[in-house]
Amino acid sequence: MKIAAEDITPVAFTVALFVLWEAACLLFRIDSFILPAPSQIFAAMVQYWGPLLRNSFVTLWTTAAGFLLAVAFGIGLGVVVGWSRAIYRGLYPVMIGFNSIPKVAVVPILIMWFGIGEIPAILTAFLISFFPIVVNVATGLATTEPELEDVLRALGASKLDIMRKVGIPRTGPYLFGALKVAITLAFVGAVVSETIGANAGLGHLMVQAGSNFQMPLVFAGLMALAIEGILMYAVFAVMEKRMVSWAFRSSMSAAG
């Protein structure tokens, strides 16, 4: 396997960043309570790998659960909204309005309703991530070329035929674009909810470590979040490339 320069640069940049960080901490004698050096962070990661791993799994599962709910709901509602251009035009502004409510503000309400635990985290992940899916699926369906629809209708195609043969396949790039965004948002939602009120998860771990003045552990939690987030995004980016490769090559690169 040949490794191109492009593949190495992100790694090189990351390593360089850590080296700079480490050097700055040494040079300016930054208190590890303010900003721990990478070496201290990695040490904390090794020392606390057990709790880090356990809480990472909790965050992963609440994120995944919220995200899956969002996918199921989002696709369903997206198909309803995108079914006809009239519904789409009527509902689109309403959805955008709803989406502009900061979901974080809902977390305390969810905690009051469902108590401290995993359910508020799952619901926050769901709430925050399902709009982009609805909007993108609906847009993919509602923007089917009217002339293509005419061609098929003149052949006697039903609305369902048109959805099956054209609407749903052409939604692919929109959907995968939305999934990449949604998984990241679900993750944010889950972690925010965990920092506000939970008894497990990376967000919870970081808050606890912070109140015990264990700064290196807080940063170790942050590092675990970064790794988890990048991995989840990467999974969807690869899936997208595999499943809708035509959209990358044709002029109809629609996802956004």
Place this chain on the structure above:
Amino acid sequence: MIRLHDVTLSYRGRAGEVTALAHTSLAVGKGEFAAVVGPSGCGKSTLMKLVTGLIRPTKGKVEVDGAEVTGPVKIAGMAFQAANLLPWRSVLDNVMLPLEIVAPHRGRLGRERDAYRTRALDLLGVVGLRDFADRYPWEMSGGMQQRASLCRSLIHEPELLMLDEPFAALDAFTREELWVVLRDLWQRLGFTVVLVTHDLREAGFLADTIHVMSARPGQIVETRRVAFPRPRPLDVLYDPAFTDLVHSLRNKIAEVRQA
């Protein structure tokens, strides 16, 4: 094959009612190649939608094949200026799309896939795309995509082919090539054609009759028979009589645009 009796069509848009067609009458015989020309916005696309049953007339009556049109006619193939091929399907699968929808074929397609495949490949052969069957639309030029689009509109052997400015986006050479392709397809398969165009040479070269429409609200203001014998070679385009025909059509259009 097609009859419009005193058809009026109004759209209810945001800016009130727009009358696209007013008291239009038209007759196209079985197997005839009819062309419709007229200034832009005069209701040509509306006429196509009426004939295929995609919209219903506000007043008057549309008949296709002896029966009044009350819904999509199902015996028509259509092609537009944009080829509109599906980018996730190969050319062959794009051409076979109507077979997955039209009534007798959709049930048989599963069992007789190979026979239908052969039929699609033969049709692609007629337009010179046999070797491109497994390519994807985005790998092909605009002219090739339009050839594939023509095949898609003909694969279910429709009795009626409706073409709405199908060659308008192509360069002059490619356009002439496709005129020949369409001429040969029509002579071979004998379907009825309505071709909307604003290229008067295109109408003159291909059609048996040319219907000239007035500015909106559209109406057929003149119908010309084109007498050049068949099969017509491309050389007919340089015949003085052909130039005269195009010239007088040109004047007629200029006249109705003034009015």
